[in-house]
């Protein structure tokens with residue numbers, strides 16, 4: 001039995017579920033209060049202590065501490081389930097698996113919309129509609145299940161002061177004029193969206209750490225952070241020694257907490273990110289188009305596409321490789337022409353690489369009919385976008401041919 005507990009302990013300590021609050025692990029209130037006086041509040045804090053330390057802080061015997069260890073480990077160890085169980089659960093209650101974006105083609109590609117219990121990143125250049133997408137998804141999450149919503153509240157963490165309540169109401173009124181035809185419905189929707197303005201890394205992290213109980217008490221069904229990148233890029237100058245490591249640690253902690261919340265409460269988490277293009281002369285510019293997945297060498301990939309006359313340089317998804325691998329789904333929003341924009345499904349465990357045209361209207365994002373089939377948008381697209389495609393094909397067809405190529409495609413910047 002003890003061996004088994006030990007195994008659980010190791011799994012539990014490492015996993016994202018270890019951020020679960022002790023109060024929710026079945027420990028008595030008195031014991032939780034006592035532990036919190038020693039800054040032991042999560043399962044991880046508890047499981048990282050030795051038996052002797054636990055005996056000291058709990059004031060309990062060796063055997064009682066063993067039992068507590070067992071309880072805490074079991075409470076936060078990931079539960080095994082079979083693929084069959086997952087599938088039947090989703091078949092019985094399909095709305096529990098996805099939040100529809102109401103953009104038909106995109107929903108179809110994503111098997112129903114933005115996935116619950118996972119992290120979806122929306123990235124793209126400034127002004128292309130990331131905040132508009134978040135506002136629209138907030139409205140959608142509050143809708144009744146019969147209308148494709150999640151019938152729940154939303155926690156919206158705004159790090160750029162970009163949230164606009166008026167725009168939220170405008171989207172709701174124009175997207176669902178019948179449903180939001182009365183002031184009462186609009187009030188009820190706006191009351192369900194809980195906005196936090198957090199303008200520093202520290203305050204964002206602290207906010208995320210305290211969300212667990214709020215998600216339960218407010219019946220939250222969607223968590224949004226707009227944007228994850230801005231505070232990080234403001235505070236960590238990665239050219240300074242040590243900052244890159246510190247930033248990676250911060251992002252890993254943030255991703256672990258968010259994954260825990262998404263999985264534990266089976267809710268979608270939407271995060272917006274920014275992008276950068278780094279030119280070969282060392283200058284960073286805000287990209288007008290973006291690498292979907294990782295840091296990569298544009299010059300290398302442009303070479304692979306056979307074009308010699310392109311600006312050498314490379315585009316990087318903001319926040320680098322560690323973060324890039326933390327998100328489950330990545331949607332890239334980008335400009336196509338003056339009026340039209342594109343949403344690309346750049347990373348998804350269920351969908352192939354696909355692209356859809358959209359415009360931004362009073363009602364939020366609107367897909368353009370007839371152009372919403374996969375790959376519709378490649379013709380005439382920009383060099384960066386074509387480079388992304390080449391890269392996708394290189395990785396799809398196997399590893400790049402040379403070690404140098406492999407390194408350039410995978411090296412963190």
Ligand SMILES: Nc1ncnc2c1ncn2[C@@H]1O[C@H](COP(=O)(O)OP(=O)(O)OP(=O)(O)O)[C@@H](O)[C@H]1O
Nearest residue numbers: 125126127128129130131132133160162360361362
């Ligand atoms: N009522 C509206 N009708 C049509 N388009 C609108 C409306 N409101 C905003 N937009 C469009 O949305 C764009 C702004 O989008 P959004 O704020 O989502 O950008 P973003 O990608 O979040 O940018 P950033 O990274 O700078 O925050 C505007 O440039 C405008 O084109």
